[in-house]
Amino acid sequence: MINLEQVTKRYMNKIALQNINLELTKGKIIGLVGENGSGKSTTLKLIAGLIHPSKGTITVNGEAVDRRIASQVSYLSELDEYYGFYNVRQTINYFAEQFSDFNLQKADEIRAFMNLDPNAKLKQLSKGNRGRLKIVLTLAREVPIILMDEPLSGLDPMVRDSIVKGLISFIDLENQVVVITTHEIKEIETILDEVIAIKDGSIIGHHHVEQLRIEQNMGIVEWMTSMYENSR
Amino acid sequence: MTDTFHSSTPIYSQLAERINKQILRGELKPGDKLPSVREMGIQVNVNPNTVQRTYRELEGMMIVESRRGQGTFVTENQSILNDMRERLKREEISQFVVSMHDMGYADEEIEAGLQKFLANRKGDDDE
């Protein structure tokens, strides 16, 4: 579904990603872990076509990626900027009009599950509720690929829990692949199928999570720590 | 059912163990329907794929059976459940014995200690 071949992303004086090869298939929830600035967000933005590789090719379902891959990719940004003049319902309706695969009924279910007031003004929404709204907007699309950049970051434990439960409830694992970047590994490690560790712009490990526990008796945090040490 | 899992052992087997214990305690009775894969996933915060694997595993051990279009049910075959009960007991005891041996206790000491412990506990319970 998602394919990165020899992908390098360079900025003026800094290499954000170097020679990344990655193939991700559907039916999985994949965690992208690593330190700040290791290249997690960059990877997601590249797949979403919001930035462009300096070298290499990226395809989604065989199609070369640019901005308009948005028709097949639902991207949740780590920023939560929305149009402040809309309320929650208007924001949802706006998304429904922009994306033909947006399922309004599902959006309403997720919104109710997340306890989000449809009449709340976006400007007055708390950080936690903005985090919840992002989940509603991202998961309500019937889209093959879902990318989530730090969906739990900066939120309190109750919100994190409702988001994790929302993920399990509303992701359609038969047809979708979900890639999540996160610092909060503990929170989501029971819902990950695969984990990819990134360090300094390179992938230093890619593993099935249950396999890791069976073969190496390791949880994700321990595994990541050992990968980081090995690559030193 | 919301207590957390150990991160370093396979979740699917931890979940299978939980379900087995529920059956032993009688919280799940023979013939009872298990929650759907997704419902179970939501209850315990686990990836539905992992729940699926747990159910497959339990099915392989014939502890549960899936009926097409209806869901997954605890088996009504009492002898399989009895076997499981025996097996879990054996496993638990063997783990206990191994760790006692590790600490240098002899079989006689373990046996005597266990008897004394159980007798005392019985006394406590009677009060």
Place this chain on the structure above:
Amino acid sequence: MSAFLSLTKKELRLGVPVFLVPIIIFIVAVGVAAYFGGRSGVAWEAIAVVSVSATAIQIFYLLYYLSFSLKSERKKLHLWLHNPLPGYSLLLAKLCAGLVSMLVTFIVTGGTLLAAVQSSSFASQLQAELKLANLSVFGGAHIWLFAIDFAIYFMFFYMIYLLFSRFFGGFLSFSFTFILFGGLTYLWGLFTETSLHQTLTGWGEIQFNGFVFKRSFDASGMEVFTELDMVHVFLGSYLFEAVIVVLLFIAASWMLDRKVEV
């Protein structure tokens, strides 16, 4: 509702403050003009002057509108760009919202102007001399043409600014874009003096005789007025400008789809 319409609706909503500010300023200015003009008994004349200026300045309306609209999108590029619609639709939606806002503003200032002209005594003298209908249609049309022209030039250079800001900070990117703009304008100036430019634009001449004045000057032989009374335009220059603008718009859309980064 189609995605494009809903996007345009969003752009209109986004532009509400940008739309209201000039209208409010205009109303205040008209009030001030009426007050001070009224003290000297020329209230309508003063209002007419304000309205003429307000209408004429709308040649920059879309430039102003788009600069705010695009700037407010700059903070949420990931939101604006994460959309299956092609780049030209994203830009066109903004342009349409700008045109609608401009239309309303234009009607307000133009309507005030008409009312002022009808009511002022000085203007009725003018009316006796000049073909005001001709002048306002010709002038009005050119305000719109120039406004659209500037808008698309602006979009093009804004995309270049966004490209620069992939690598540099906001101020540097702005400076580079500005320098590039200056350089290109200079080169363009050189080009307009070439005979090639002359060939491309100087065809399809249309003359309007007796366009401006009601009186006829032929008999009195006043050359200057006859000259003034004759408006001539070249179809070629309009077509040439249209082609340039379309090309710039395509280039801007292409940059938005392929080169701009979040």
